[in-house]
Amino acid sequence: WEIRVPLVLPGDLVRVSIFKNFDTELYSEADLIKVVRPSPDRIEPRCPLFGRCGGCQFQHMEIDYQRKWKTEFVRLGLESQNILPTTGTDETFEYRNKLTPHYEAPIKIGEDAYELQGIGFQQVACKDILDVEDCPIATPAINVKFKEVRATLHEQAEAGLLNNKKRRRRNRRSKNEDVGATILFREADNDPETGKPVIVTDFRKYMTTTIKGIKFRYMAGNFFQNNNYVVPLMVDAVLGAALVPVKSITGDDNNTKVPSYFIDCYCGSGLFALTASTKFKLCVGIEVNEKAIEEATENATANSITNCQFVAASAEAIFISPPALTIAGFENQKIQDFPREETVVVLDPPRKGCSGKFLEQLYEYGPQRIVYMSCGPATQARDAKGIVEVGGYDIICIQPFDLFPQTKHVECLMVFEK
Structure with missing residues (x-):
């Protein structure tokens, strides 16, 4: 019988909570409660939200260990031994040139007063949005723009400006409700005049990315x-x-x-x-x-x-x-x-x-x-x-x-x- 637990390593002594059994497949799924004694291979995650944010799963491993596990994952899926080691580059943080955080509709906290609960990503254990101020795998230019947009959204939320986007639930008898949104941050080629990164936030705007000397122009939402x-x-x-x-x-x-x-x-x-x-x-x-x-x-x-x-x-x-x-x-x-x-x-x-x-x-x-x-x-x-x-x-x-x-x-x- 197998117990599947996220965020653990071979050699960890852990306390877990089993929440679901699969009798025919002979395994259970469990949440990690506490690492009682860490594996020698465990490292300190760079992100303080690791383990709560659903974006990353491997920050508690060195990069070579991560790639070893990815090779093993492919080997198990393909049932083949003839697999080359997983390859990558030295840029293991600050590499991602697209980020799509989310926010839920602001909640009313008083007369004409609203508050935005969080801007970020879904949590590991549920679909609630975890507030993320900075993402270590996103490029530095995206994080700069992310902070600017976060501040603007909080100001708009307090003024009630984000509570005018409505949608109707699938049940036609229910009332329209306020909704949140997904935000886009995508880094294009540097501005040819300033030499600075260009961050696109409009899904419908065109941007250019150069790969192997070929310039690719595409809509940011594609x-x-x-x-x-x-x-x-x-x-x-x-x-x-x-x-x-x-x-x-x-x-x-x-x-x-x-x-x-x-x-x-x-x-x-x-x-x-x-x-x-x-x-x-x-x-x-x-x-x-x-x-x-x-x-x-x-x-x-x-x-x-x-x-x-x-x-x-x-x-x-x-x-x-x-x-x-x-x-x-x-x-x-x-x-x-x-x-x-x-x-x-x-x-x-x-x-x-x-x-x-x-x-x-x-x-x-x-x-x-x-x-x-x-x-x-x-x-x-x-x-x-x-x-x-x-x-x-x-x-x-x-x-x-x-x-x-x-x-x-x-x-x-x-x-x-x-």
């Missing part, structure tokens, strides 16, 4: 990776895997060729396709978010990239009903007609992983190589099982990335080959 130190490592790994020469269709080991076609599924604003553009004859990206596809297309134009085309559709459409290409030299060519032995398909799906329909189409097309980056090791493990057992691929490489130090989250790259 998805883009939040650690500009580690993302270049991930890009290098994806391109490095994609560019490994492959055997000819005859299987002759002495006749190899570097892939020429790059298909980027779940491409977002074009991160992998655009950074790969100089290495491939043709890059095609697909993404269900039409706004992201607009951004990717505009980013290609702004960076003078002419061999990338982006399609707004669900991922499986790239094989079921792909549009004819319009890129010079490839007019009217269909994606499913790309030579299989010269094509790499890159997958970077959301946490829920790839759809079954998409994977079926992928198996039928059968590219020589699949490069799969994932933020959800559990769903990646599920998809990998099908890619191997149904698609007939071999796993060539598994590389975890520490994209979010001090947290439990891990990004993982898997490479599959026919």
Whole structure:
């Protein structure tokens, strides 16, 4: 029988409170009450709110120990021993360039008097908002702006200015109620005139982030990776895997060729396709978010990239009903007609992983190589099982990335080959 407790380490002697049993799975979940005797590996967290704030889970470990556990987490999920150690950078605090704190509606404390209870993040044990004045994993520039906005919000709350946002509960008979909000802080490239960081707080405002010499312009509320130190490592790994020469269709080991076609599924604003553009004859990206596809297309134009085309559709459409290409030299060519032995398909799906329909189409097309980056090791493990057992691929490489130090989250790259 297993008892699962957050915020503990092997070697800790702890007092816990069990709150739920899972009889069929043979484990219980428990809250940590007290560390009676700490493990030799336990360190003092940098953040005084660690253990209460739900944002970080690993600040009580040295970074090498964190990465060891992330490697083990991936190993257990994939049931594989052939995993490279989790890699990252030395920037393990003050790295996160996006922060989204929340606040609940101010409460009335007197006649025309209101008070904002907290601005921050959900607590570990409940959904209540914990007041956070400073976040040690956010960039310094974001924390400066966060303090300014906190002061303004408290002033607005006291004046009753935050109590005019209404929404109706799902029960139509209930009355409208005051609501809180989510605030955005996102650090863009430095201002070219002042050289100072630009912090965007409007979800609808456009911003620019430069990765590997490519300028990506996107709406601040849209998805883009939040650690500009580690993302270049991930890009290098994806391109490095994609560019490994492959055997000819005859299987002759002495006749190899570097892939020429790059298909980027779940491409977002074009991160992998655009950074790969100089290495491939043709890059095609697909993404269900039409706004992201607009951004990717505009980013290609702004960076003078002419061999990338982006399609707004669900991922499986790239094989079921792909549009004819319009890129010079490839007019009217269909994606499913790309030579299989010269094509790499890159997958970077959301946490829920790839759809079954998409994977079926992928198996039928059968590219020589699949490069799969994932933020959800559990769903990646599920998809990998099908890619191997149904698609007939071999796993060539598994590389975890520490994209979010001090947290439990891990990004993982898997490479599959026919």
